[in-house]
Amino acid sequence: MKNKAMEARLATELETFLANRRTLHLSTLDENGHPYASYAPYATGEDCIYVLLSDIAVHGVNLKNNPKAAVLIVEDESESQTIFARIRVNYQVIAEHIPLDAGDDYDSAIDKLHQKQGDRIHNLSGMTDFNLFKLTPIGGRYVKDFGRAYAIAGNSLTGESIDHLRDGHQQREAIKANQ
Incomplete structure (x- = not known):
């Protein structure tokens, strides 16, 4: 049985975590299927x-050619209580290019980026090589500490469900003793 109160609390924590971060790590695939890691400033929208991203940037070209990507948003090292268990969320995403002529969808997204990232967004969005992408999650994982990892199911940032992953770390000695 799922604990709806726990899921609601985790969803609120996750929303706060996302609101307090400004950049994400982005893993895209090149034309040969090889992964490419980068980062980008971001803003959240409805799910x-x-x-x-610029056409000059490898990740921008990659997303135009292959919409499958992964995103990692992670707690800053200086804020972490332990470097081995930084708070983080990762998503598998599908990218959609939102063209300039998409009207309100484009304008609303640029406004969200501007609110989070500042005036530079208006300068960059006015350049012909910059493209807006909407990254929609298809699942993910939220990790808060050792033994506190949660699977995010569904096509939203906080998931249609958040399930605690209970099969965790085991001591090597305990594994050997049970063999």
Whole structure:
């Protein structure tokens, strides 16, 4: 049986965590299927993440050619109580290019980026090589500490469900003793 109160609390924590971060790590695939890691400033929308990427940047080209990607948003090292268990959320996403002529969808996303990232967004969005992408989660994982990892199911940032992953770390000695 699922604990709806716990799921609601975790969803609120996750929303706060996302609101307090400004950049994400982005893993895209090149034309040969090789992964490419980068980062980008972001803003959240209704169940999605927005990024503004240049055609000059490898990750921008990669997303235009292959919409499958992964996102990692992680607690800053200086804020972490332990470097081995930084708070983080990762998502598998599908990217959608939102063209300039998309009207309100484009304008609303740029406004969200501007609110989070500042005036530079208006300068960059006015350049012809910059493209807006909407990253929609298809699942993910929220990790708060050792033994406190949660699977995020569904197509939203906080998931349609958040389930505690209970099969965790085991001591090597205990494994050997049970063999």
